[in-house]
Amino acid sequence: MTTPFEPPPIPVPPARHAVARPGRKLGPIAADVGSAHRAWLEPMRAQYRMSGLTLSELSVRVCLAKSKISELLRGIGLYPRWEIVLGISRELDLPDWPLYRLWKQAAFEAHKSRDWVEGCSEKTALTTAQPEAPIDHRAFRELVADAYQHYAEVFLDLEQSDTAVSDTFDILWLRWHDALASPDTRRFAWDVLRTTVMTRTPHLDGRPEFRHAAFDTVALRSLASESERLDQIAESLELFTAMSRLADTQLDLMVLRRLCGLSQKNTSALMGIALATVRSSERHAEHFLQGILCPPPETEGNPA
Structure with missing residues (x-):
């Protein structure tokens, strides 16, 4: 039986492979590029x-120096104006x-003023009516959006989680063929969702910090007395600190299972992993947490 999160059957295009091209290989993204900038x-x-295009060919098509295109594609130098990004994107057939939306958000992250952003936008010919994403993308979004939102809210506040989920679907739209x-x-x-959420999540010693979620759990809301609530908060804080030490997949499925209330079957469908793997x-995650939260008592050595 189909679970609520399984997308409808959709035609799958043939896999795409990077096309070999002459010339120097494109360098990596600069280390100081922010998460919103990196998203697009x-x-x-x-x-x-x-695309199969070389930087030289792309330079001729958009009338921009090859070195400037290389810098833009690596995130080097000043944050690029929208008309330049749009010109390149249309040659690459990006929506x-x-x-x-991603460019605009990253512009604000780069401390560009609203006047600067709007000034860039006014010089381009975006359609006045926002086009719709591909129908299969919209169907997929409708199926998973609520669960994605619940997952994001474990790690982020409401505004940040809204942005992270919205960005996730924009990135998927850009990369829908892939x-x-x-x-x-x-x-x-x-x-894509996990990367987008985790880039916005505070980390402590390399582990995601989400103890704030301990103050808004189902167990906590079901308690009436203040003392019970305080005990539950302390218990949840300890649990969430231990959960942050889990491996990525184990952490995600424990969040979905324990904090979002999904069944094993729905967790499998949402994450795209086998039910047996879930x-x-x-089991491994529970064993790990048990060892941290309830370690076995130390046994005294026998006297000589």
Whole structure:
């Protein structure tokens, strides 16, 4: 039987492979590029690699120096104006609207003023009516959006989680062909969501910090007395601190199972992993947490 999170059958295009091109290989994204900037830059770089175009050919098409295009695709130098990004994106056949939303958000992250952003936008010919995403993308979004939101809210406040989920679907729109051509669209999408959420989540010693969620759990809301609530908060804080030490997949499925209330079957469908993997990973996660929260008592050595 189909679970609520399984997307409808959709035609899968043939897998795309990066096209070999002459000339120097495109360098990596600069280390200081922010998460919002990276959100649209990585799909643009992926599309460039698939396009078969060289930097020289792209330079001629958009009337921009090859060195400037290289810098833009690496996130080096000043944050690029929208008309330049749009010109390159149209040669690479990327959809305008999700790219613009991500570009705009990253512009504010780069401390650009609203006047600067609006000034860039006024010089381009975006359609006045926002186009719709592909129908299979919209169907997929309708199926998983609520669960994605619940997951994001464990790690982020309401405004940040809204932005993270919205960005996830914009990135998926930009990379929808790659999502469909991947071994599992659901897994591809989940990886995008997780990356988008985790780049916004505070980390402590390399582990995601989400103890604030202890103050808004189902168990806590069901308690009436103040003392019971305080005990539950302390218990939840200890649990969430231990959960942050889990491996990525184990953490995600424990969040979905324990904090979002999903069944094993729905967790499997949402994350795009086998049901057997969910069961096995959950057992290992529970064993790990048990060892931290309820360690076995130390035994005294026998006297000599």
